[in-house]
Structure formats: structure tokens, C-alpha cells
Amino acid sequence: MxxxxxxxxxxxxxxxxxxxxxxxxxxxxxxLPQEMLPQMDFPFIGVVVAYPNSIPSQVEEEITRPIEEVCATMGGMKEMFSDSGSDYCFVGMVFNWGQSVDVLRMGVREKIDQIRDELPSDIQQIDIFTFNSNDMPIMVGRIAAPGMDLSGSYEVLNRKLIAPLERINGVGQVNIDGVEPKTISIYLHLDKIKSLQVDVNRIFQVLGETNLTLSVGKLEDGGTRYHLRAFSAMEAPQDLARIPIRQDGLQLGDVATVIYDEPLLTYGRHLNQEPAIAFWIQKESGANVVELCHNVHKRMEELKEDPALAGMDILLFFDQSEQITNSINGLLQAGFVGSLLAVLVLYLFLxxxxxxxxxxxxxxxxxxxxxxxxxxxxxxxxxxxxxxxxxxxxxxxxxxxxxxxxxxxxxxxxxxxxxxxxxxxxxxxxxxxxxxxxxxxxxxxxxxxxxxxxxxxxxxxxxxxxxxxxxxxxxxxxxxxxxxxxxxxxxxxxxEVRWITALKKRYKIALNWAALKHPKIMGLLIVPAVLALTILVAKVGGIESDPEADVQQENLYISYKFTDNMTYTLTEPLVFQVEDSLLAHKQELEIEQVYSWFADNGAATTIYFNDKTLKPKQLIDIRNRVREVLPTLAGVELNLGGNEESNISGATFMQVTIFGEDHTALSEIATEVKRRFELVDGMYDITSDDVQGKQEIRLRFDPEKAGQYKVNPSFIAQLLNLTFRGAPLPDFKSDDGEIPMSILLTPEDRTNIENLLDLPISIIEGREVTLAAVADLDIVRGPEQISRSNQRTSLTISGTYESEDSEKMKEITRGIMDNIQYPTGYGWNFGRSIQDAEEDQTTMLINTLLALVSVGLVMAALFQSFLHPIVIMVSLPFAFIGVVLILLLTGTPFSIMVSIGGIILIGVVVNNGIVLVDHINGLRREGLSRAEAIIEGGQGRLRPILMTAATTILGLLPLAVGTVSVGDVLYKGLALAVIGGLGLSTLLTLLVMPTYYVLAEEITAHLKKIWHASRRSPLRRLPSRPAWLKAKG
The missing domain is CATH 1.20.1640.10 (Multidrug efflux transporter AcrB transmembrane domain)
Structure with missing residues (x-):
């Protein structure tokens, strides 16, 4: 060459x-920069609209559906899903890969701007966000202070922790959750408003016009140009109480209390039963994660010495640099051990x-x-x-x-x-x-x-x-x-080593018998029998399918499902009971930390274990032990999953979605689905999206009475919106910056149903008109959250199946769901996580087929033959048989990592055949007969084929042991697939490929002989004219 x-x-x-x-x-x-994942823009656009203290049905009707309808016209959309809650609307859109995320985001923004006037006017902000791998936090931690109240610690943490960390080069943003900056809250007293007959709507108008800074033009004086600004501002928040709200001199402080303090939170966190604050750090694009995390650690140690942070414990739960460093160490260890073994094998042969x-x-x-x-x-x-x-x-x-x-x-x-x-x-x-x-x-x-x-x-x-x-x-x-x-x-x-010489002699005898003397027996009888036997063994033995079998984790996730409305002050004692039970068995369960989050109608507890590398099978035992110690709480369902992101739990996560139009009808179907799932042995932690629903108050306006009192129902609804949900006001301008300001009824007035009906909504001829005069009140059950999938209302039922065989789980699930009677227009499908897994499997299958075709094209170009590539491809079935056998022998389930190993095998396994067939063809070109070329070529390539297979197998051995991982993913399944497939295919290729080489050429020669014989055989042809016609002529 x-x-x-x-x-x-x-x-x-x-x-x-x-x-x-x-x-x-x-x-x-x-x-070389080090990071967890390469920068990658995911084709996802999310829209979040905050709408506090509303009800899900209202959010769905007024916000979610209009956004869905206008965004559904965008091209390339793969899926749309939404959630409408009591405080928010979320719409997620998944597009096809390959599209510009920036263009998609701009398109969504333009679509929403088209309907902005149709959305509620009191929506302050619509957030449109995308997701990039760089958005993942590099560090996540908690701040706990045993015996201290952290509710007023925002200013201290902002000055002494957040700001210093954000000044580190490479830090993009430091986020904190659990404390909030001071705000101005104006609490209206309902009794004073009633006694003084105050028009509540007038209060909103006055406050909206106060504390403003306006640009009013320009002024020129003596050749100097001045910009004019008009101020209507106060020096301190307490000045707000002196604002007149009526011509008779009545001030805001006469009917309201102005408070400048941390807002009342409706959520909380615990770390080992102590109040806690969450924080997470994001990096700038291109920053070196390992170096950046090292600098953050160093700065944190310095900040801990600050007296202002005395008594606060800063604990890290997640550190990307540790995973990257551990992965690199695993790489170096695997590389060193694999290289050493490969060198030893080479020396053994050479x-x-x-x-x-x-x-x-x-x-x-x-x-x-x-x-x-x-x-x-x-x-x-x-x-x-x-x-x-x-x-x-x-x-x-x-x-x-x-x-x-x-x-x-x-x-x-x-x-x-x-x-x-x-x-x-x-x-x-x-x-x-x-x-x-x-x-x-x-x-x-x-x-x-x-x-x-x-x-x-x-x-x-x-x-x-x-x-x-x-x-x-x-x-x-x-x-x-x-x-x-x-x-x-x-x-x-x-x-040549003596044992190689001896091996060649025995290989020559076997090769002569299989490929030269009895190719038909070997190729048409023995090999098919071995294939059939292997398939039979695989079916009898059974290989479980678990896409996430290679993932390891360190925690277990417990979710709380409440049957009735629960404020966070009521959920916290329930969380305490769960934490008490867990910490009482801390040593037995090998628990390191117990972290909980709780809010109105929701809570979750995460258990962190001492062992950071728990395998899925280990979690099956752990979750059963945890379930035994959990308390029984009235009105609460406790469900155990994996971690809060993946739901891995040592078993198979099951999820189905039913869809239709009416939420009530879906709730009835969901109840029946849940009942049937609970009857299946091995299924547990079955939960659905709020089948029972939560209590809500609905007002029914009487049109005649509203007309009698000259009250517009829409005005009443807006007034109720402002007083009970609260309304943001223009920010308060101060020397320290702008301070958020809001107005609403006092908490006491918002917790009493009678106060709702007594709310004055108008004043006519000096007489107040209350809400009770124009509306009736009903207490009904409504959904806690309304979910929609592709513009259809949906409910999701999820649970866990005590097995790692996801295919078996899907068959059971499909049988249950198909036997349910659905109304017209209703149906079901597997949940999004299962659909994603199926999509990944389909992608792997397509790529496998394309890889087979691509390999065949390369070999055909090399050999200038269509026959020899087919002969070499014979090694592939044996490779996949090797994969099946090694999975059965080691009890390893089929996973995505095994699939990746299969794709790699396609390119690796044929290498031995290429080297062998190329050498045989070369010897034949030199004048050797086919039989001589096969014997000499097989013996000549025996050593390099064994050497390359051995070095590849031993190089993967550290991964196959199952102790080396990159991130949270074990590569045992992938390594075992390559080892099993390459090992068996190498051994069989040495005998089977020469056999099929002979058979292919003999069959081809035989077909050519038949073809040429058919071309030479005389064919009876009809004369150009009939004989009798010729005789006449």
C-alpha cells in the first residue's frame, strides 16, 4: 500500500x-472542558402562566385552551400537553428534532401575542422557556439551621451567600427557594369595609394611580434641554397607609393594614425534620464544571466562617463534578486494567x-x-x-x-x-x-x-x-x-508459540471436516439445529426486558396523595409523622438523610441512602422494608417511586393515559382502571390524577337580581378576583429599589365562607349591596388539576409492577385497558414515559437495520462481490445468540444499553470474517486451490482473530464486572452484550464461515450450471408458417 x-x-x-x-x-x-452532558437544545417549548388563587376549570377555560388552540397551528409539532391548576397554567410542546429552538420559541411568542387580549387582563407575565442541557444545575443543596427560624433570612442569604457565589467566574445563576424577599402586602379588613361602606374597586383605582413615576416631556431653558418627570411617590412603605381613598378624607390605613415583611409562604421544606431552604447553582455556557465546582466549594468553605451565617449547615445533595470525576476515574481504571489485560494477552500469543x-x-x-x-x-x-x-x-x-x-x-x-x-x-x-x-x-x-x-x-x-x-x-x-x-x-x-501450533493442527482437522468434507452436514444440519436449540432455550429461560436496568441511584421517593383539600399547615404534621417513622429506622434502613417538601394539597419525601450506587433489584427489597415502617394516615395515600425524576424503583414503572372531553367521565373510567389494576398480583402504588377531586366553592349569579341592583356579573367576578385571589400593584419605588406590592383580604377573612357572601359589591343610595343579594353559593368537588394531551382532556394512572420485565407488564396493562368500555370519542394509550421508551426501541431497531445495510455495502465494495458479504453476515446471528446466552447465564435483563451493545456488535463481529475471507481470496489469487486456500487461510488468520477478540473482550471486562459507571449509568449490560456476542461468534466463525464460503460457491456454481444448461437445451419452436400452409405454397 x-x-x-x-x-x-x-x-x-x-x-x-x-x-x-x-x-x-x-x-x-x-x-478540554469537562461537563456532564454535551450542550444540546431539546425541541421543547414550555409556557407557564401564573394565576394565583384561581380554580383549575377557570384556568383551563380562560387560559389553557386558547393557548393550545393558537399554538396547535405550528408546524413540526409532535405532541402537546398541558396542566391547569389552581394557581397556574402550563403548556408543553414537543417538536421534531432538527428544528431551531430559538425559531420555535419566537413562533410560540408570536402566537400567544395574537391572543393576548383574549386572556384575563390581570395576568402579569407569561413565561416561555426552553430546555438546554446547560440548564441542568451543577450543584444542588439544602440549608438547614437546627433550632433557628429561617423565614426571615432572605436578605442575609442574598448578601452573604448568593451574591458572593454569583461573582465566581463561570457561575450563571444561584437560585434559592424556601425564603423570599420582603414585599408590601395590603390586607383589607372586611368588617371595616362594610361598616364604613367603602367601595373596594375605588381602593384599587387609587393605589394604581399612586407611587408612579411618569415621563411628561422636555423643556428648553437658556439653551439647555431638560427632561421632565412627574413623581407621585412616597419615601417609605408605611406612607401607603396615609393615602386618601375617599373625598371625606378616609385613608387606606382606616380599612387596611400595610405590612412590609417576608410574604406568608404556602410551602415548606424539612431536612431531617428541621426547616430547610433549597438552593441550586447553574453554570454559564462553556464553563468547566469540575473547575467551577472546585471554586464554588472553596468559596463556600470561606463563607461558612462568616458570623452572619453562623448556625446554618450548608449540605450538598448533588455535585456534577463528583460524577464527572468518578466517571473519569472509572475510565482511567477501566482503560488501565483493560489495556494491561490486552497487553498480557498479546504477550501470551506473541x-x-x-x-x-x-x-x-x-x-x-x-x-x-x-x-x-x-x-x-x-x-x-x-x-x-x-x-x-x-x-x-x-x-x-x-x-x-x-x-x-x-x-x-x-x-x-x-x-x-x-x-x-x-x-x-x-x-x-x-x-x-x-x-x-x-x-x-x-x-x-x-x-x-x-x-x-x-x-x-x-x-x-x-x-x-x-x-x-x-x-x-x-x-x-x-x-x-x-x-x-x-x-x-x-x-x-x-x-510461534507451541500451544498456538498445536491449536492450529487441531483447527485444521476440524476445518477440513466441517468445510471441506461435510459442508452440507455442517451448514444445513448442525448449524440450523444449534440456532433452533438456542432460540428454544431463550424462550424457555426467558429474558426480562427493562429499559432502565443499568441505572443506579441513591434515593427513594415518596409522594403524598390527599383525598381532600389540605393547606400546608395541615400537611406538615402528616409529613412529620412519615419522617418520624423513617428516622426511627435510620440505622436499619441505612438512611443518610430524609428530605421533605410540603405545600397546599401536596407533599413529597425523598430518602437518601448511605449507598450511592443502589441497583434496581436492591431497591425492590428496600422499598418493601420502607413500606412496612410507613404509618397509615387518614385521607392520605403514600406511594413509593424511584427518584422524583425517573421513578425508577427496582421494579417496572407503569403508566397509562385515558383521554376524552368530560373530566367527570374520565374520573369514572380512572376509578375502574385503578380498581382492576389493584386486583393484579404484583401491582401496587396505583394512583391516578385526582379521581375524587377537591372541594371548591362555586357562585351562581341571579341575572334578575343583578339587574335589579344594577350590578354587572363580570364586574363582581373581577372584584372577587382582586379581593380573594389578590392582585399585584405597581412596584413600590424606594431608595433600595423596587418592592413588589399586592392587595387582598386578610387571611382570616379569606377563610370564612360567610364573609364571602357578606362582601360588599356595590353601594346604591347609601346602602351597601352584598354578594349574597345577587348570587348563591354551592360547595362541590372539582378537579385539583386538569390535564390535557393533544387538546383532549386526559387523566393518567400510574403504578408499579413487581418485576423488571417491562414487556410482560405492558401485555398485562394492554389486556386490562382493552377490556374497558369507553364512550364514543374516549380511549387510552400508554403514558409519555413508556411511549418515549418505545420510541427509543423503534429508533434502535431502525438504526440496527440501517447499520446492517451499511456494513453490507462496505463489504460488497471491498470484495467486489455480493456473495462474500452475505457469507460474512452469517456471523451476525451467532453474535446475537451469544448475547442471548450471556444474558440468560448472568440473569441480566434486556435494556437500552444491551441494544447499544448490539449495534456496536454489527460493526465488530464482521471484522473477523473480513480478515479471514480477504486472506482466503488473496491466497486463491496467488494460485492456491479453494481447499488449500481455506486451510492455509484459516490457519494463517487463527492467531490474529483470537488475539483481536481476546483484547476486545478483556478490554471490556472491567465494565462487565458492573462496578464501573459513567454518571448514574452502569455499562454492564452493554459490555456483556459485546463480550457474549463477540466471543461466541469468533469461535463459530472460524468453522462456520469457511463452511458457508464453500456452500455459497457450490450453490452458485450449481445455479450457474442449471442456467447455462437451460440456455443450451433445444427448444421446440413453432415454424413461421404452419406446415400445411408451406405445402400449399
């Missing part, structure tokens, strides 16, 4: 090239130290070259690139092994090291190039696809990293290895 001749003819050039790559690599490794070291050079050089590539292309060192590096460790020496073994073999024949290097490398140059291409090409459908899912994007990063490693290993094998091998004196003998 020309590249081999180039390396030997220009050794100084090659050495300088190597030195340059090493130097660039050294610089790149020190400057028994020559200097030759072994030549091959080992491929590992560090490929890693250095890949880091250089990542740095120069603006990429980062993250869990995905590290995953690619870990997977490539065992494959980096494959090309070098084949080339060096070929050179090593020629050195036994050719005493000139230079000629041996040229002949040996050139002989296998095309084969190793094709083998590398097949390993790379399997990632082409992923890398250059239209990015059908998030999984595809992630795998593209992994594929690019592995491909880079393989390209550099190919360059090492074709440039550096021949050059260095040419400088090494040839061995005194052929250098």
Missing part, C-alpha cells in the same frame, strides 16, 4: 507527525516483549489523538464521550494486532525487516481498512440521521468518539507499526 511505503520512505516525517499529535494531545487534555509493546502503543496514541480531535472540534469531555472512550479501549489494538501479526509471519519468511514490514502491512492493509470502516459505518445512520429522538443524539456523540479512536488506531497500524517493525531485527525462529 502507498501509505505503508510512505511511512517507511519518510521516517522523520512520520516521527514529527507523531510528536505533533502527542504535543497537541497534551495541550488538549489539559484544556511471546516477544518488544513486539507486544509495539501493539500496545495504539492505545495511548489513539486516546491522545481522540482528545485532540475533541478539543479542536469544540467538543467537551462528558459522560457520552467518556462512554465512547471506554468502549473503544479494547478495539484500539485490533488493527495493530492484525498488521503486526502479518509482519511477524513474513519476518519468518523474509529476513529483511523492511521488506517483511512492507509485505505484511500491505497484505492486510485493505482488510483492516475495511474492518475499521464497518465498525465506523454502524454509527453513520445515527450520526447523520435527522435525529429522531434524544437517544439518537446521545448515541451520535458516542459514535463520533469511537470512530475517532478507530481512525487513529488505523493510522497507527498502517504508519507507525510498519515503521517501527522495520527497525526491529527479525526473530530467530518463526516465533
Amino acid at each position: 502507498k501509505i505503508v511505503n510512505f511511512s517507511l520512505n519518510r521516517p522523520v516525517t512520520v516521527i514529527m507527525l507523531v510528536v505533533s499529535i502527542v504535543l497537541l494531545g497534551a495541550v488538549s487534555i489539559t484544556r 511471546r516477544r516483549l518488544i513486539t507486544t509493546l509495539l501493539v500496545a502503543i495504539a492505545i495511548p496514541f489513539s486516546l491522545i489523538g481522540t482528545c485532540t480531535f475533541l478539543y479542536l472540534t469544540g467538543r467537551t469531555l462528558n459522560i457520552l464521550t467518556m462512554m465512547g472512550l471506554m468502549l473503544a479501549v479494547g478495539m484500539m489494538v485490533d488493527n495493530a494486532v492484525v498488521v503486526l501479526e502479518s509482519i511477524h509471519r513474513h519476518q519468518g519468511k523474509e529476513r529483511d525487516p523492511r521488506k517483511a514490514a512492507i509485505k505484511g502491512a500491505s497484505e492486510v492493509g485493505m482488510a483492516v481498512t475495511a474492518a475499521t470502516l464497518t465498525s465506523i459505518i454502524v454509527f453513520a445512520p445515527i450520526t447523520f440521521s435527522n435525529a429522531q429522538s434524544g437517544l439518537t443524539n446521545y448515541l451520535a456523540v458516542v459514535g463520533i468518539t469511537i470512530s475517532s479512536c478507530l481512525v487513529f488506531s488505523l493510522l497507527v497500524s498502517l504508519i507507525l507499526i510498519p515503521l517501527m517493525a522495520s527497525k526491529i531485527p527479525p526473530p530467530k525462529s518463526n516465533g
